Amino acid sequence: MRVTIRDVANAAGVSAATVSRVLNRPDLVDSETLDRVRSVMEMMEYHPNAIARGLSVRRSETIGLIVPGITDLFFNELYKGIDQESQRHGLKVLLYDSEHSRERALEGFSFLGGYQVAGIIFTSKLVTEDYDPILQRLDIPVALTLTQRTSKTPLPAFRVDDVRATFELVAYLVSRGHRQIGMIAGKQSDDSTGQLRLRGYEQGLQHFGIPFDPRLVEYGQYRFDDGYAAMQRLLDKQPDITLTAVCAAADEMALGAIRCLNDHGLRVPEDMSVVGFDDLPIARMVTPRLTTVAQPFADIGAEAVRWLVEAIADNTTSAEVGDYFLPHRIVERESVRTIM
């Protein structure tokens, strides 16, 4: 049987309330008592029961995190940012993997609710209107990361400006002499991010007077194999179309595209330039090092936590709601060739 607050109290010759106070409001207890109780705690190896505390104060010092998939390569950085910032505020994070399923994501909310989380960070490709009922009923703050809000419920969204970033990526390519630029975009139907990046691509072309050709864009679900397959389809359209560069909506897809090109005996960047999106840790590990736009995943996570902490403190379920754009950055490496 673990040692409880009462055991400590008895051993120290005080009441449980006093022990509780040395834990939570040490300023309220006599310095002598404080020392005594503390040393007793030490001696007895007392560790407060977070569950009991949670029940008593009616909320745990915990925030929930719902992610679409643990194995998504961006997950690690995002989690790191969230975890570290949470710790700074004495919060614990409870993880929930929605496995890219809408139903599981929805379940996630009530699951986390059962754990009395003080707030929830939600990451997903998409937040649609079917979330509204749940969201509305939730009496704890929710922050979105890496997603655009599309539901009616006002929710803050922490992300980069995907349109702008992709626009700049195209501009970068153009500045290197490219005019025939393909796109491997995110699956449109179920994903707002994919749409935003595609729009950025279109705007980029338009801005430089390059006509948009739908044949130059293929779609995928952000994974390596999707990138590979999309590149393959692009290649199959030759010689109908010709490309000097491909812009992928995610690093993983960019790697897939590169692999596909390599398998066809094409070299990057000599024969084809490829850019990605995300700047995953692996982007700098591969050959050629991938030119891409960096998303500050850790900052995005940390920022979301900060917002949550504030919202929790204010007891508003919606502090300053809106889109919070975090700065992206084009990381120039080796996967783009300059055309004269």
Place this chain on the structure above:
Amino acid sequence: MRVTIRDVANAAGVSAATVSRVLNRPDLVDSETLDRVRSVMEMMEYHPNAIARGLSVRRSETIGLIVPGITDLFFNELYKGIDQESQRHGLKVLLYDSEHSRERALEGFSFLGGYQVAGIIFTSKLVTEDYDPILQRLDIPVALTLTQRTSKTPLPAFRVDDVRATFELVAYLVSRGHRQIGMIAGKQSDDSTGQLRLRGYEQGLQHFGIPFDPRLVEYGQYRFDDGYAAMQRLLDKQPDITLTAVCAAADEMALGAIRCLNDHGLRVPEDMSVVGFDDLPIARMVTPRLTTVAQPFADIGAEAVRWLVEAIADNTTSAEVGDYFLPHRIVERESVRTIM
């Protein structure tokens, strides 16, 4: 205010105990009552409070997971395996990142203890004797993954046979005509896995009558940059030593080594063969695809959970303790050249 079990009870005209029973022992309640209570729950959107339940039954349906670092590339797979198997048993996993620090790892135990976890999966480079006091005092089962037990406390360890696997890797290299094989090993001092793999390397050489030359081995801490630096040191020793292949103790270090080689204008596998260890998802994404030994991370995690579940049920803190070797597998890809 969330709806509680008593609210449901009132609304359904039964006692809280009955509601509790429909939740936990539906067989004990009249089918009519069952339906009624259930529909009331539905209607009121009742979600049981896991915290209160945990306090009442004196343990949460939760297991703790302590990992050395979230950003370690193998983490995702391991977590996935653990999470999925846990779910199957109605368990939730609570994550704790020790950030590669011994102190934090130790803290992890009491932290998780505070959450009344029913068991703990511990992953780390090293479990030394200083863990013993804590481990011994813990009244919940603990399973190790990816680590060898070095502490006195008997703990089950789920991992691959590192010695054997590295041995086979060397054998593979030899079968491809290599005799001058370098090694990028794990930092010896603080890491048993590193030692095991080095031993496998030595045994491999010995088995094939190749003299062991300490100048051919360099050390790193498993990260990309360590691999890069170690490869650099190896290269610097030329022409004192000559190498046709390098065996890295981790995929990430193998990638670092490859980058280093590339930066020196050397091609893999034409100029140098490289093998890794882990078979991370990225191993198949890079060019050349990395030949490596696959660790079944997900299975390792799942297996550990299964053991834990059993130990929890048996209420032994140590069911069948010992080393559980999971099958590894050499994955032959493109980073090794056959020498005639």
Place this chain on the structure above:
DNA sequence: ATCCGAAATGTAAGCGTTGACATTTCCATT
């Protein structure tokens, strides 16, 4: 010495569940 307010500590109820035990209901026997 006396009194007062502040400081320190104690008391006890309550957080939402569960589970041992007690009570009631119901049905099959007789």
Place this chain on the structure above:
DNA sequence: AATGGAAATGTCAACGCTTACATTTCGGAT
């Protein structure tokens, strides 16, 4: 109709902690 026992339900304390409120202690001002 009476009875026994199983089935269904209810009562209440307990889980470990916090917190509002009550009580005691203390030090200074009178």
